[in-house]
Amino acid sequence: MERGTEGDSPAHGPAFDMHHSYLDKFASMDSPVHRLDPRVKTLAVAVFIGFVVSVGRREVLGLVPFALFPGILVAVSGVPAGYLLRRIAITSPLLLSLAILPPIFSRQPALYFGSFAVTVGMLNAANLVIKFCLCVTATLMLTSTTPFDRLLRGLQWLGLPKALLVQLSFLYRYLFVMADEGIHMKVARDSRLFARAAPGRRLRAVGGALGVLFLRTLDRSERIYAAMASRGFDGTVRTISELKFRAADFVFIGATAAYCCILRFGLM
Amino acid sequence: MRPEPLIELHGLSFTYSDGTQALDGISFQIRRSERVALIGPNGAGKSTLILHLNGIYRNATAVRVCEMPVTKPNLAEIRSLVGMVFQNADDQLFMPTVFDDVAFGPLNMGLGADEVRRRVTDALDAVGMAGLENKAPYHLSSGQKRAVAIATVLAMDPQVLALDEPVSGLDPRGRRRLIELLKSFEVTLLIASHDLELVLELCERCILIDNGRIIADFPARELLSDAPLLEAHGLEKPWSLRRSQE
Ligand SMILES: Nc1ncnc2c1ncn2[C@@H]1O[C@H](COP(=O)(O)OP(=O)(O)OP(=O)(O)O)[C@@H](O)[C@H]1O
């Protein structure tokens, strides 16, 4: 299914190559989800998250059908579930530290399974965990099926300030270059027996290296600015918008909205 | 009648803020359709000189492009006349896709969407990179990056192409392709390079600078045959000339 021969395969290139597709690793694949207009996709995910968050804090079973939306996206897009699970796992310490609080503080029973009392706190915690997973999965589906530049155009369409998006775009572009530079410096340092240096000298060397990295970045930004100025940059980044809505986009956003409404208002 | 000068330098000097005098009274002219090489050892001032040609460093009295002094009001026009290809292609490709990058200059020139699309296609065709439009520049190989960097300026349809070290970091095939590509262009060329074989092949005229001064400005073949002069300035006579004369 892979379209490009991008640096995704682990067999390809040196270690720092792996940074390349950190966020939109699977974005160059092809599927109906990938083909959706980024604006529609961004809007649909925003709507979905809005509805999920608005569900009452004690609702647990009612949340489960919401899983259908990210579930279908995952199934249709072909993004490996393992990748998503790993991404969710990365955020789990934060989630667990939040979910552990309600069962401790609200202990009044809400319902009984036989003689087992389920407390309000437990319901709140389960509710929180499910909501979190739903929202994170939906967001991950957005970011991993949309190339970064198109994602930014989607966000721009939704009204995020252009200056911020331009900055994000440059950040994304040059993060890799900077990571490379940092790695090169580390390699140069280690090959000069850095590990054998005394701790005090090491600390100073690290400080110095960070300073140099900063200066190099400054130099680079000056060179990039020169390149931009050479091509007539006057403060506005212009692109030709080639985005076009297709019928499938309207069907998708309509279905998503209807589905969210039915689940949400059916529950009340 | 000789063609009109596109680039004129009259006693250009430049000192960096840390006190390094990088250029010291440089004067020469480049006329339409000339192909000129700028050679000299590391630190001679080649890159600094090139950065003056489109007003990255501005000197209104010493530099004229197409009869215009390099002043702020003239900058936009001068920048569309002089296409600049920098030493490091990574610095030159800053947009998320190859298409956006090549379209960047034409869009800044205020061209319409259709014209911009046409120019992007033509420029990528010219450098043999058609079909890479949607690729992210950071996924390209060094040779491809260099070619796309050239396309980004070709799309602005410049009168002069100034290239700083165009083949550094390319493998022999990439280098060969780039040389053939540059040979196929009709625009006026100014190339700063340490690759004297390339100079010999591409340029009829060669300017040797050292310490910010012009040492010699001769036909390339003549200058590059002068082994003692080259050696005095940290360069070596190209192999192809040595063999042919021994
Ligand atoms: N940003 C800067 N700040 C201070 N000095 C600089 C700066 N850039 C260049 N120089 C100095 O100016 C002089 C000319 O440098 P320049 O980069 O123009 O040389 P070059 O001929 O392009 O060399 P190379 O062949 O190594 O690319 C050098 O002495 C260099 O140290």
Ligand SMILES: [Mg+2]
């Ligand atoms: Mg240089």
